[in-house]
Amino acid sequence: xxxxAISGRLTGRLVWQxxxxxxxxxxxxxxxxxxxxxxxxxxxxxGQHVDLRLTADDGxxxxxxxxxxxxxxxxxxxxTVQRVDDGEVSPYLVDQLRIGDAVELRGPVGGWFVxxxxxxxxxxxxxGGSGVVPLMAMIRARRAAGSRxxxxxxxxxxxxxxxxxxxxxxxPPIADGxxxxxxxYTREAPAGAAxxxxxxxxxxxxxxxxxxxxxxxxxxxxxTGFVEAVATALVDLGHPADRVxxxxxxxxxx
Amino acid sequence: xxLSPGFRGRHRSQAAGLxxxxxxxxxxxxxxxxxxxxxxxxxxxFTIRTEHQVEHRWxxxxxxxxxxxxxxxxxxxxTKWSKLATSWRGVSLDDLFAxxxxxxxxxxxxxxxxxxxxxxxADLLDGKAxxxxxxxxxxxxxxxxxxxRLLVPHLYLWKSAKWVRGIELMVQNRPGFWEGVxxxxxxxxxxxxxxxxx
Numbered sequence: 001x002x003x004x005a006i007s008g009r010l011t012g013r014l015v016w017q018x019x020x021x022x023x024x025x026x027x028x029x030x031x032x033x034x035x036x037x038x039x040x041x042x043x044x045x046x047g048q049h050v051d052l053r054l055t056a057d058d059g060x061x062x063x064x065x066x067x068x069x070x071x072x073x074x075x076x077x078x079x080t081v082q083r084v085d086d087g088e089v090s091p092y093l094v095d096q097l098r099i100g101d102a103v104e105l106r107g108p109v110g111g112w113f114v115x116x117x118x119x120x121x122x123x124x125x126x127x128g129g130s131g132v133v134p135l136m137a138m139i140r141a142r143r144a145a146g147s148r149x150x151x152x153x154x155x156x157x158x159x160x161x162x163x164x165x166x167x168x169x170x171x172p173p174i175a176d177g178x179x180x181x182x183x184x185y186t187r188e189a190p191a192g193a194a195x196x197x198x199x200x201x202x203x204x205x206x207x208x209x210x211x212x213x214x215x216x217x218x219x220x221x222x223x224t225g226f227v228e229a230v231a232t233a234l235v236d237l238g239h240p241a242d243r244v245x246x247x248x249x250x251x252x253x254x
Numbered sequence: 255x256x257l258s259p260g261f262r263g264r265h266r267s268q269a270a271g272l273x274x275x276x277x278x279x280x281x282x283x284x285x286x287x288x289x290x291x292x293x294x295x296x297x298x299x300f301t302i303r304t305e306h307q308v309e310h311r312w313x314x315x316x317x318x319x320x321x322x323x324x325x326x327x328x329x330x331x332x333t334k335w336s337k338l339a340t341s342w343r344g345v346s347l348d349d350l351f352a353x354x355x356x357x358x359x360x361x362x363x364x365x366x367x368x369x370x371x372x373x374x375x376a377d378l379l380d381g382k383a384x385x386x387x388x389x390x391x392x393x394x395x396x397x398x399x400x401x402x403r404l405l406v407p408h409l410y411l412w413k414s415a416k417w418v419r420g421i422e423l424m425v426q427n428r429p430g431f432w433e434g435v436x437x438x439x440x441x442x443x444x445x446x447x448x449x450x451x452x
Contacts, residue, residue, distance in 0.1 A: 013451030018256050051334075051448075053275075054258040062263050063275040065333050088264045088277065102256045109449065111435030112287055224284040228397060231289035241289045241367060248285050 016053060017041070019077060019105040021097055027164045031082040031130065032094055033069055038105055043072040046141035047114040047134045047219065047247075050077060050107035054089060064089045065109065067134035067221075067247075069165075071141035077105060080164060082130040113219065113247040117145035121217045124209045125153040126230050128200070128222025129162070134247065135221060136165050143175045151179040154208050156200045156226065159188040182208035200226070202233045212238035221247045272336050273443035279335040284397045287431065291367035291396070291417050298401050300385060301420035302350060305358045312350070314401070317385065320345045325384055327407035329414075330443035342405055344386030347378045358423035362430060363404055366417040371430035372439070373406065373413055375423065382408055385418060410441040410448070 019036035026032050044050075049067045070078035083094040097103070115123060115138040123142075125135040132155055142151060157163050163170075169181050184204055185197045210216040218239055220230045227246050234244050269277060295314040302310045312320075326341045361378060363371050377383065387394050387402040394400035399416025406413045412432050433439050438447040446452060 014449045054261045054263070055255055056261050056263050057257055059255070060263045060269075061275075062261075062269075062277065063334055064277075092258070092261050096260050097258070101259055103258055104256050109436065112432075224397065228284075228290060235289045241291070244289050246286060246288055248283060 014051075014106045014109070016104040016106050018102050019052075020102050021099050022076070024099065027080060027166075028162055030094065031080060031164055033078055033080040034093060034097065035070075035076055035078045036103070036105065037075050038077050039075050041072070041075045041077055042108070044068060044077075044108035045111075045114040045116060046071050046138035048108040048110045048137075049134070050079065050105050051109060052079070052089070052093075053104040053106070054092065055104070062089050067137065068108070069133045069136045069140075071137055071144050073144075077107075080130070080133045080136070082164075113221070113245050115141060115217070115219065117141060117147050117149075119217065120149060122150045122210050122214055123152070124216045124218045124234075125151065126156075126200070126205070126209075126218065126220045126222075126234075127153065128156045128226035128230075129158070130164065131220075131222030131226065131247070132157075132164055133221075135219060136168075138219065139176065139179060142179070143173065146175070148178055152208060152210060153179065153181045154184060154200065154204060155181060156184040156186060156222070158186050160185070160190040180208070200230060202236065205230070205233050205237060209234070209237070212240075215243065218244045219247075220244060224248055273330055274446045275448075276330055276334055276336040276443065279337055281335075282337060282340075282398065283331070283333075283335055285331065285333060285412075286397075286416065287369065288367060291365075293366045293396075293401055293417060295401050298419075300350075300402070300418065302354050302423070303420065304354060304356045304423045305425050306355075308355070310350075310354055317345055317387075317402070320349045323384060325386075325405065325407070327405070329407060329411050332410040332412055332437065332441070332448050336443075341390055342384065342386040343388035344384040344402070344405065346381065347383040347385065348381065350385065351379060354423075356423045358425050360424040360427040362422040362424055362428060363413075363415045363418060364420045364422060365415045366419050369415055369417070369431050371413050371415050372424075372428060372433055373409065374440075377406060377409065378421070382406065408442070410438075410443055412437065413441055 019038045022037045023035040066079040069080040081093045084090045127135045300312045329337045383406045386405045403416045404418045
């Protein structure tokens with residue numbers, strides 16, 4: 001079953017599985033992607049998440065949920081973690097966990113905020129900060145499936161240095177043809193960027209999204225205020241509420 | 255057991271009184287699957303429909319005629335955060351069910367915006383559930399389910415449907431929104447019933 005994307009409706013019991021850290025990609029100063037090997041992983045869809053459990057040597061455990069940033073690939077499960085300075089789990093994952101160390105994972109979880117390669121509708125992805133993580137899994141799933149479904153990504157981020165997956169998004173592989181990425185910088189734009197730093201607006205969504213009459217599926221992920229603003233704007237632009245899927249993904253409590 | 259080398263954990267004392275796998279937050283995170291529905295109090299109404307298709311209906315002002323209760327409860331979200339001692343104002347489901355003739359064992363809660371969640375009728379009664387409209391002394395914000403949400407604090411928070419508009423009483427159980435995509439049918443945080451099969 002390795003690599004088989006599940007249907008989204010989960011059946012059977014999700015058990016904790018030992019996950020060994022296989023590879024690390026430094027994404028920014030405060031975030032890295034962790035690729036774990038999980039023997040017997042059942043597969044997952046772009047947008048799903050996974051529960052992660054750490055166990056201290058006195059038996060104390062802590063659990064958190066993380067979105068996967070890559071589609072299923074054999075026994076490989078990749079998450080991208082942003083450090084929350086006063087967090088309990090994320091500093092350990094970003095600063096301490098080493099290749100060969102093990103954690104436990106349980107999943108995949110969540111069958112709503114997912115993109116299925118069989119869905120022909122155009123896709124609008126709107127990510128704020130680390131909310132781009134599950135959207136990246138959808139982009140990579142599209143690539144892996146050889147899909148030609150048109151994708152548009154609007155990525156709102158504080159500064160150029162905070163961009164996750166920067167090289168892949170700025171210089172996309174040829175297989176990402178049909179993916180258009182637009183950037184909104186909220187604090188500091190790169191030299192030569194058009195426009196001043198600003199929070200995402202209705203006109204960003206009009207300029208870089210899809211018209212509602214194309215009936216795209218919209219995925220919005222980010223901090224609460226961002227998700228509320230974008231989802232409300234999309235509804236105001238005529239997108240039916242049931243075509244706007246949202247997920248909160250913020251630093252709070254991680 | 256898989257040990258995580260060097261992991262100490264910081265919130266041991268705080269985790270002591272929490273359900274398994276939960277951590278404490280003082281924030282009030284917002285989780286929703288879609289855009290926030292904006293429902294005016296004038297448009298708001300709440301309906302209980304029995305298995306015999308009998309409808310009981312309350313407008314906003316009729317809801318305000320019912321006895322006010324002020325539960326202070328702990329919230330446990332399936333995404334792992336818990337928030338303690340939250341205070342609410344609202345109406346007990348016992349008062350809403352007082353005139354409802356039903357033998358149904360299951361309820362489907364419906365929200366403005368199309369959200370649904372299912373739970374046993376018994377979990378709505380005997381002082382365990384409320385329709386609340388005030389949070390920490392202020393009108394419940396739309397992001398958190400205003401004008402009114404269900405509050406069933408002994409189950410994971412996804413059962414406490416935001417933007418609640420009605421309860422459908424069912425003889426046969428049926429999964430709601432999250433229950434249909436892999437989450438647990440009942441969702442008891444103390445038994446860590448997060449997902450199907452837990």
